[in-house]
Amino acid sequence: MMYNDPVALAREKSSQAAAFLLRHNLAPHPVNYTVSYEYSSGQNAGLCQAIEQRVEARLPFDDFIMAELYSHWIEKSQQQNEQLVQRVGTMVTRLSGCTDLAHEATSDYLELLDHHLPELSSSDPALKLNLMQLIEATEKVRNSHQQLHQQLDLANQQSHQLRTELKEMKQLRLLDPLTGLYNRLAMQEHLELWFTEQPERQIAAIAVDLDHFRQFNQDYGNTIGDVILSKVARKVRSYVQDSGLPVRAGGEEFLILLPDVDLRTAGEIAEQVRKGVEKLRFVSSRSKKTLPKVTISLGVSLYQAQENWQQFLARTTQILQIAKHRGRNQVATEAML
Numbered sequence: 001m002m003y004n005d006p007v008a009l010a011r012e013k014s015s016q017a018a019a020f021l022l023r024h025n026l027a028p029h030p031v032n033y034t035v036s037y038e039y040s041s042g043q044n045a046g047l048c049q050a051i052e053q054r055v056e057a058r059l060p061f062d063d064f065i066m067a068e069l070y071s072h073w074i075e076k077s078q079q080q081n082e083q084l085v086q087r088v089g090t091m092v093t094r095l096s097g098c099t100d101l102a103h104e105a106t107s108d109y110l111e112l113l114d115h116h117l118p119e120l121s122s123s124d125p126a127l128k129l130n131l132m133q134l135i136e137a138t139e140k141v142r143n144s145h146q147q148l149h150q151q152l153d154l155a156n157q158q159s160h161q162l163r164t165e166l167k168e169m170k171q172l173r174l175l176d177p178l179t180g181l182y183n184r185l186a187m188q189e190h191l192e193l194w195f196t197e198q199p200e201r202q203i204a205a206i207a208v209d210l211d212h213f214r215q216f217n218q219d220y221g222n223t224i225g226d227v228i229l230s231k232v233a234r235k236v237r238s239y240v241q242d243s244g245l246p247v248r249a250g251g252e253e254f255l256i257l258l259p260d261v262d263l264r265t266a267g268e269i270a271e272q273v274r275k276g277v278e279k280l281r282f283v284s285s286r287s288k289k290t291l292p293k294v295t296i297s298l299g300v301s302l303y304q305a306q307e308n309w310q311q312f313l314a315r316t317t318q319i320l321q322i323a324k325h326r327g328r329n330q331v332a333t334e335a336m337l
């Protein structure tokens, strides 16, 4: 993903990218915009084909599909850039170490010359000239060494900053922009890591879904809906802290993954989350009116050895439907299946 387009062409691609986002009702946040701009550029054959297949099959696009397209077709080339930055960083650090040593040795040598050259002052004009030239040359070496040292210091700082920015970018790519929870890519990476590290590990999942949220959006508008969604997400996250992974798994669906937690404990946590959300009070900042209570339904399950993680999550969502059918605002566990 490297663009050297002249301004006029970049403008044209940018308006095509914006038209794509508008046509598919997608928010112009960085991930969506990047995918759409890359698509308009037409250089990423795999991405273009994936998008066109979806368009032809009349499949919808949403933030999650866009994030997956981003991670699959764009991020891979970024990973190569990342490796390149790592290699350059390592090289600069190594070079800088060598120059430090060389700098020290040269400084010692120059100091020695500084110290002894005046003592060598001679009345022989030819020798005197040679000595002067030696002093001048020594000064030049000292200056160029100083400059090299400064340049390397700068390169070191820049490579350090680049690494920090890359780390931040890596973090951002795993977060959902609206709620700040982890996204599906992060969930997939964590699950794969947990299962690879410890295949026998006990992992519980709690699926969380807002009740009658379509109606809420219709009554109060999507902007207020977005605020509610992110406040509920924050509440959900507050019950997990660092012991699990809170994920935005879909539009108004969240998922809490809890490693090393049994079904009973996961059910208790789910009930606490349910109560916590039920207690939330929302007031419209415009009309100052209290908005109706928001409730959630939850489904709790435990990972079973023979299933893959997609099956595990699908089963958890199925359990969540039991809570919906039983009247919502409640917790269902796999024991009810």
Ligand SMILES: Nc1nc2c(ncn2[C@@H]2O[C@H](COP(=O)(O)OP(=O)(O)OP(=O)(O)O)[C@@H](O)[C@H]2O)c(=O)[nH]1
Binding pocket: 178, 209, 210, 211, 212, 213, 214, 215, 217, 221, 222, 223, 224, 225, 226, 229, 250, 251, 252, 324, 328
């Ligand atoms: N404001 C807002 N709404 C969203 C977002 N993502 C999904 N939604 C809405 O969430 C609603 C989900 O509707 P449904 O799947 O019918 O579910 P529901 O109305 O909550 O009903 P139950 O789940 O059966 O209780 C849809 O109206 C979506 O447009 C979002 O990011 N922001």
